[in-house]
Amino acid sequence: MSLDDDIAAWAATVRLADAEADAIFQRIVQTPVSAAPVGTPRLDPSWWRGYSAGFAARMVASTRPARRAA
Amino acid sequence: MDREAEFRRMYAAHRAAVHAYFTGRTGDRQLAADLMQDVFLRVWQHLDKLLDMPEDGQRAWIFTVARNLSVDALRHRQTRAGTEQALAREPARQPRPPSAEVIAAERVSVVGEAIRRLPEDHRVTLAMATAGAMTSAEIGAVLGVPAGTVRYRLSLARRALAEALEHYDYAAEGR
Numbered sequence: 001m002s003l004d005d006d007i008a009a010w011a012a013t014v015r016l017a018d019a020e021a022d023a024i025f026q027r028i029v030q031t032p033v034s035a036a037p038v039g040t041p042r043l044d045p046s047w048w049r050g051y052s053a054g055f056a057a058r059m060v061a062s063t064r065p066a067r068r069a070a
Numbered sequence: 071m072d073r074e075a076e077f078r079r080m081y082a083a084h085r086a087a088v089h090a091y092f093t094g095r096t097g098d099r100q101l102a103a104d105l106m107q108d109v110f111l112r113v114w115q116h117l118d119k120l121l122d123m124p125e126d127g128q129r130a131w132i133f134t135v136a137r138n139l140s141v142d143a144l145r146h147r148q149t150r151a152g153t154e155q156a157l158a159r160e161p162a163r164q165p166r167p168p169s170a171e172v173i174a175a176e177r178v179s180v181v182g183e184a185i186r187r188l189p190e191d192h193r194v195t196l197a198m199a200t201a202g203a204m205t206s207a208e209i210g211a212v213l214g215v216p217a218g219t220v221r222y223r224l225s226l227a228r229r230a231l232a233e234a235l236e237h238y239d240y241a242a243e244g245r
Contacts, residue, residue, distance in 0.1 A: 006178060009178045014197070016106075021085055025078065
């Protein structure tokens with residue numbers, strides 16, 4: 001046997017058989033797809049708009065010279 | 071096309087590559103199958119989003135999930151431990167008269183052991199090229215390395231396997 005034959009024979013031993021792959025496929029498609037979004041919960045866009053507006057206002061305010069105390 | 075048919079097409083297109091990737095990373099085909107199932111479960115859950123992507127984008131998304139899962143899995147169980155467990159599952163080799171069939175099986179076993187000893191990058195690359203039947207360009211795209219690097223890793227891996235087989239052949243001649 002050549003090296004390529006030996007490597008191909010090894011690959012055949014680790015590769016998933018069609019029956020195994022089909023069983024996994026069936027398990028997956030029987031899983032209900034959740035209605036709720038998967039992943040990290042996100043903040044409402046209106047929160048971000050308020051946050052950005054407040055941040056911008058504070059940035060602008062911070063560039064103005066501080067008023068002297070009377 | 072219905073949802074399940076779309077998923078079947080995507081599963082058929084990528085499952086061998088994903089399983090080969092995990093086999094290379096963990097050294098354990100069964101653990102690789104479990105991780106592959108986790109990846110495609112996420113594909114199933116995000117199918118609508120994936121269907122809006124081009125083919126390349128789908129593969130990139132799938133392998134990003136695969137990388138993250140393998141990092142999590144390896145954090146709990148180091149590759150070395152997986153390798154040792156996989157080795158422990160192999161039946162102990164009994165001394166038998168060396169028929170052609172036995173020699174062929176032994177050579178495959180020698181190759182398997184040598185592959186487990188390869189550096190992880192080389193092992194993953196070799197598994198994807200052989201068990202996953204992927205081209206160097208495809209492997210490079212999902213691993214984020216140039217195709218030339220993939221070919222170099224394959225060359226080093228093959229050299230290591232050839233050396234392991236030379237040792238085996240030398241020992242077998244002495245029997």
